[in-house]
Structures are given as structure tokens and as C-alpha cells.
Amino acid sequence: MEKKTTSINEKFRQRLNSVIGGDAYNFCYQCGACVGDCPAALYSDKFNPRDIMLKAQLGDEEDLTGEDSIIWNCTNCYSCYERCPQAVRPIEVIIALKNVTFNKMTNPQVVKDIVASVRESGRTVKITTLSDKRREELGLKKIGMVPIEEIRKLIK
Ligand code: SF4
Numbered sequence: 001m002e003k004k005t006t007s008i009n010e011k012f013r014q015r016l017n018s019v020i021g022g023d024a025y026n027f028c029y030q031c032g033a034c035v036g037d038c039p040a041a042l043y044s045d046k047f048n049p050r051d052i053m054l055k056a057q058l059g060d061e062e063d064l065t066g067e068d069s070i071i072w073n074c075t076n077c078y079s080c081y082e083r084c085p086q087a088v089r090p091i092e093v094i095i096a097l098k099n100v101t102f103n104k105m106t107n108p109q110v111v112k113d114i115v116a117s118v119r120e121s122g123r124t125v126k127i128t129t130l131s132d133k134r135r136e137e138l139g140l141k142k143i144g145m146v147p148i149e150e151i152r153k154l155i156k
């Protein structure tokens with residue numbers, strides 16, 4: 001009988017290990033505790049933080065950092081951080097994976113647009129005259145300016 005083998009992409013594992021927060025997937029023992037309270041897993045059958053940690057262990061670069069990677073479905077809620085008995089902090093591994101996609105320029109267009117907006121205006125969403133008007137109607141203060149030069153310096 002032919003023996004089944006699974007190839008491991010050690011190069012990608014090393015790359016992920018070098019990103020802040022990216023290396024703790026090595027301690028994951030696949031218990032699944034992180035999945036129980038994960039809102040993204042509740043929402044989508046395809047999203048599963050345990051599965052993402054397994055793919056990280058295998059170094060599945062294409063699935064994890066390709067343009068249609070499932071990692072972008074994570075809501076950054078940090079439930080998995082609280083629940084993991086191994087201090088894997090899956091959310092931080094996912095953030096590290098997002099940083100890898102940023103360097104590879106494989107992050108989705110919608111994310112690229114948000115980054116461009118922050119660079120340009122210091123905000124993820126632009127303030128329009130309509131939103132100003134609505135705030136005025138609701139008796140809310142006008143939204144102040146953001147220190148855009150400082151933000152640009154930080155991004156640099
Ligand atoms: S941070 Fe992401 S992976 Fe973790 S529980 Fe929340 S949605 Fe799921």
C-alpha cells in the first residue's frame with residue numbers, strides 16, 4: 001500500500017516565526033477550545049482558528065496568505081486569546097499572517113483601500129458633509145481633525 005505523506009513548508013514557517021506574535025502556533029495541540037466561542041466560526045463553516053493553526057504548522061502559505069485567504073474573516077474579538085490553554089493566542093498568529101500578506105501585497109483590495117484612506121486622511125472611513133449634517137441634527141459635536149502628520153510618521 002502506498003504511504004501517504006504531508007509536505008511541510010519549513011521556509012514559510014520560519015518566516016511566520018519571525019513576525020511578532022506569529023510563532024506561538026507551534027504550541028497548538030489542536031484541542032479546539034478556541035473554536036467554541038469564535039463568532040467568525042459561528043458565522044462561516046469555512047472559518048476555524050484551530051484549522052488556521054494547523055495550516056500554520058504545515059506552512060500552508062498559499063491557503064493562509066493568498067488573496068482569498070480566510071484569515072480576513074476574523075473579527076479580532078480576542079475570544080480565542082482568552083480560551084486557549086496553550087497560550088497560543090490564535091488572534092495574534094492571525095494578525096502576524098495579515099502582516100505577511102501586507103508585505104506580499106496579497107491583502108484584499110478592501111483592506112488596501114482602508115490603508116490608503118488612513119495614510120491620506122488618518123481615518124479608516126472618510127468624513128463627509130452628510131455625516132457632519134447628521135451629527136449636527138443629533139446634537140453631536142463636529143468631528144475634530146486628526147494629527148495626520150503624526151500618523152504618517154508612525155506608519156513610516
Ligand atoms: S479573534 Fe478571530 S479567531 Fe479569535 S475568536 Fe475572535 S473571530 Fe475567532
Ligand code: SF4
Binds near residue numbers: 027034050085088
Ligand atoms: S485552543 Fe489553543 S491549543 Fe487548542 S486548538 Fe485553539 S490554538 Fe490550538
